[in-house]
Amino acid sequence: xIRRVHPALWLTVWLLSCGTEPERRPDANxxxxxxxxxxxxGGPSDAPxxxxxxxxxxxxxxxxxxxxxxxxxxxxxAKTAEKDGTMARQxxxxxxxxxxxxxxxxxxxxxxxxxxxxxxxxxxxxxxxWEGLADMTPEQIRAAxxxxxxxxxxxHPKQAExxxxxxxxxxxxxxxQTGRNLxxxxxxxxxxxxxxxxxxxxxxxxTRPDLGDVSQGQVVTTDNFFELFKCILNPKQLDGLRLLxxxxxxxxxxxxxxxxxxxxxxxxxxxxCHVNGHTNAGTHLxxxxxxxxxxxxxxxxxxxxxxxxxxxxxxxxxxxxEDFTEFEQRAAYFDGDPVLATKKGLNPLDRGxxxxxxxxxxxxxxxxxxxxxxxxxxxxPSKATAAETRGQELFFxxxxxxxxxxxxxxxxxxxxxxxxxxxxxxxxxxxxxxxxDGPIKTMLLRGIKDSPPYLHDGRLLTLEDTVEFFNLxxxxxxxxxxxxxxxxxxxxx
Numbered sequence: 001x002i003r004r005v006h007p008a009l010w011l012t013v014w015l016l017s018c019g020t021e022p023e024r025r026p027d028a029n030x031x032x033x034x035x036x037x038x039x040x041x042g043g044p045s046d047a048p049x050x051x052x053x054x055x056x057x058x059x060x061x062x063x064x065x066x067x068x069x070x071x072x073x074x075x076x077x078a079k080t081a082e083k084d085g086t087m088a089r090q091x092x093x094x095x096x097x098x099x100x101x102x103x104x105x106x107x108x109x110x111x112x113x114x115x116x117x118x119x120x121x122x123x124x125x126x127x128x129x130w131e132g133l134a135d136m137t138p139e140q141i142r143a144a145x146x147x148x149x150x151x152x153x154x155x156h157p158k159q160a161e162x163x164x165x166x167x168x169x170x171x172x173x174x175x176x177q178t179g180r181n182l183x184x185x186x187x188x189x190x191x192x193x194x195x196x197x198x199x200x201x202x203x204x205x206x207t208r209p210d211l212g213d214v215s216q217g218q219v220v221t222t223d224n225f226f227e228l229f230k231c232i233l234n235p236k237q238l239d240g241l242r243l244l245x246x247x248x249x250x251x252x253x254x255x256x257x258x259x260x261x262x263x264x265x266x267x268x269x270x271x272x273c274h275v276n277g278h279t280n281a282g283t284h285l286x287x288x289x290x291x292x293x294x295x296x297x298x299x300x301x302x303x304x305x306x307x308x309x310x311x312x313x314x315x316x317x318x319x320x321x322e323d324f325t326e327f328e329q330r331a332a333y334f335d336g337d338p339v340l341a342t343k344k345g346l347n348p349l350d351r352g353x354x355x356x357x358x359x360x361x362x363x364x365x366x367x368x369x370x371x372x373x374x375x376x377x378x379x380x381p382s383k384a385t386a387a388e389t390r391g392q393e394l395f396f397x398x399x400x401x402x403x404x405x406x407x408x409x410x411x412x413x414x415x416x417x418x419x420x421x422x423x424x425x426x427x428x429x430x431x432x433x434x435x436x437d438g439p440i441k442t443m444l445l446r447g448i449k450d451s452p453p454y455l456h457d458g459r460l461l462t463l464e465d466t467v468e469f470f471n472l473x474x475x476x477x478x479x480x481x482x483x484x485x486x487x488x489x490x491x492x493x
Contacts, residue, residue: 072257079186079260090157090190093430097123097150098461102194108491110450111213111368114198116491117452120464121195122150130468134477138422147423151469152434154459156297157190159431162285162335163252163260164268165189169199170219170280174272177223182272184252184260191281195452195461201278204366206307208232212369220276221245222269237364240357244270249345250333256344267345268333270325270358273300277365279451281458287336288316293433299458302451305444307363310413314441314456317415321359322351367409368447372492377408377446379492391489394482399467400474401486410445410493418473449491463487 094100104115124130125146133146141147156162167189171182202213203220214232218224222245229238247253247267252260254267273282279302285295298314311317312324329349334341349355372383379392395401406412417439426435440456454460460469467486471478478486 070257072259075257076185076262083186083188086158086186087188087190089430090155093155094190097148099123100192100195102192104194108449110198111202111447112198112200112217116449117194117462118464119462120468121461122148122465122468124148130471133472134475138475141423142425145424150459150461150465151420151472152424152427152429152459153432153437154297154457155430155432156283156285157187159285159295159297160292161186162292162295163187164250164273164282164284166272166282167191167193167196167199167280169193170272170275170282173200173219174221177219177221180247180266181261181263182253182268183262185262186260189283191453191458191461196281197279197451199275199280201276201280201450202368203276203278204304204368205232206364206366209366215276220271233361236357237361240359240361243349243354243358244274244361247272248329248333248347251335251340251344254344258340258344270328274303277303277362279303281453283458284332285335286315287332287334293428293431294435295432296437297432297457299453299456301443302447303362303365304447305367305409306365308409309411309444311415311441315415315438317441321362322355325349325358325362326351326355368450370446370493373408375408377410379489384492385488387485387488388492390482391485391487394478394486395489398482399470399476399478399486401470404442405445412442415439415441420473423472445490446493448493463490466490 098121099119100121103117103119105118106115108116108118110116120130124133125148128146133141133148136144136146157165163184165184165187166182175181175183200215200217200219203215205211205214208214211232214228216228218228220228220241222242225241225245226238229241233241247265247269249255249266250268253265255264259265271277273280273284279300282300284298284300286298287295289295296314301314306321309321310319312319312321313327316324316327318324318327326349330341330346331338334344334346338346349358372379372388374380379388381389384392395405404412404414404416417437419436421436424434426433428434437456443456448454449463452461452463454463454466455469460466464483464487467478467483467490470476471483
């Protein structure tokens with residue numbers, strides 16, 4: 001038989017037990033003793049003192065391993081302390097390689113009017129001339145160590161770490177419009193503004209060529225894209241554009257402690273580098289090469305003409321813009337490390353519902369008008385100058401440019417290895433190992449004057465630099481007049 005205990009009895013037992021705790025008495029200073037316990041009579045007890053509370057728990061390490069925790073204040077302090085020295089070293093490298101004076105062209109401008117920088121800016125070794133170098137064989141140049149420093153691979157400002165880095169003018173505009181800060185506390189962008197694409201760049205649509213530049217002089221962001229394009233794009237294209245403007249977590253810009261922004265960051269959008277579907281020359285390191293010292297710097301390519309291209313990525317040879325869009329967000333944003341991507345906020349995109357719309361939007365980004373070109377991509381004789389006409393003849397002849405850059409869009413959809421390492425001994429330059437680059441995708445030349453700097457890593461600041469580079473590498477031995485005529489033709493594309 002189960003006995004029932006009266007509730008009053010339980011209450012009495014509980015009250016008695018609560019009253020057995022000894023009273024704690026304050027000491028002479030009004031506090032309570034912590035090192036000793038008191039007896040009921042107030043005297044000291046022989047019982048051992050309570051142990052002190054444990055220190056705050058620590059987890060992870062400063063290299064991103066273990067778990068997601070990094071001591072952010074210590075990280076920011078250490079990286080900020082390195083910044084001045086890092087940037088001074090990069091500026092010294094650029095000053096040694098290039099003439100960085102602001103000398104704009106008086107008659108060649110980009111699509112919205114920014115003057116193109118003119119002249120060869122790569123500095124020659126002491127006592128050398130371009131003509132003298134062109135008369136030397138690659139073996140002689142290598143033995144004499146006279147290959148111009150500006151033709152060597154260009155390191156990231158912080159090659160040992162890399163990461164996305166944006167020009168100041170872009171950082172300020174995105175902050176003004178959206179409140180998102182793309183500044184890094186450890187680095188600034190290194191190349192001077194006059195050698196970068198115009199900002200904001202024009203936007204041309206293959207679906208509405210009659211409208212010309214549809215940017216209305218604005219940087220397109222999540223703040224204004226709907227108002228700008230609601231009467232131009234269909235709903236699927238609009239949503240693709242929205243996603244291209246939406247920030248996703250990235251290696252240096254994320255919500256965790258392992259970041260390079262002073263505050264937790266929403267991340268980076270596709271159009272933070274490919275601003276207005278073009279480029280602001282933002283830089284990064286390729287994610288698929290190891291070790292760190294051989295990772296190439298990336299000069300952000302334009303997305304104009306995506307409908308024409310069949311290969312994507314300077315060395316990856318991805319076969320569709322869908323693949324490239326997905327690759328960038330899944331891998332390139334996190335240096336090809338899926339573990340860090342998961343820890344920092346990877347957001348896989350749905351191939352059908354999201355990636356396809358983003359790709360469709362990219363495919364309607366058109367090339368700038370080239371009023372002097374005919375339907376075959378070559379000059380209309382009635383509109384071209386004598387210099388441009390001579391330059392075209394050189395392009396398809398002596399200069400050998402058309403071997404890779406075939407009209408009408410001046411791209412052959414292939415990859416080529418120039419074997420530039422023939423001209424120099426491997427060397428370490430500000431953290432990058434200057435050695436063989438390997439095969440690089442042929443870049444589209446239509447609208448090329450809008451997209452400085454040049455080559456896959458941006459080592460060539462002007463079209464004149466580019467002509468000198470290929471004249472030496474291809475050993476075409478162009479005269480000074482022929483080089484000027486070739487630049488005139490390239491500016492008309």
